[in-house]
Amino acid sequence: MSPEKFQIVQMLFPLIAIMASLGIGGWVLTTWLRIKHGYPLDGAWGQSVYPKKDDETVERVKLLSQENAQLRAEIGSMKDRLIVVERIVTDSGNLLSHEIDRLRSPAN
Template sequence: MSNGQFFVLAIIGMSTLGWMFTSWVRAKHGYPVENEWGGSTAKGYDGLDEDYPNAVRKIQLLTTENETLIGRISRLEERIAVLERIATDPAERTAREIDALR
């Protein structure tokens, strides 16, 4: 192996060891550790949210809100169907239906 190849491999090795050392120091002192994709992981992260009860409550609230919005959408779809029918029907029948809706 020539001196040039050895030099390149030494630079790569030193960079890798330096990255490992800084990651170890950051993790040891509680700083977030970055991964190779730019994300970070906090010290002691085990995949579980420390705010689990609040997360469950948020899910329940969002589920309730979702059901309410689905109901609204279905009522609006029914109203739009009536309006489309009124817009495409003959004038006499349309006038009777409009009067019935009042």
């Protein structure tokens, strides 16, 4: 390396070191402020590192799980009904009329 380039590197090195120190110090300060004020910490892609688990969140998850189970049961019953409707629509008219007559007749 030539002496001129070496002098330029020597002049820039303190500036680069100061900028890196300020960047690291700023990151440490913002992380400390987030922790102090209760904000969740973010990972590399913005996801929470330590998600909050307070009573309200746990209760919301329970309610959503119950609603999800109810909706799944409703969808299951709707699928069963749809199967019956599809069978009625795709059956021939003669078989359908025979089944209706069988249902109309009194049970033995």
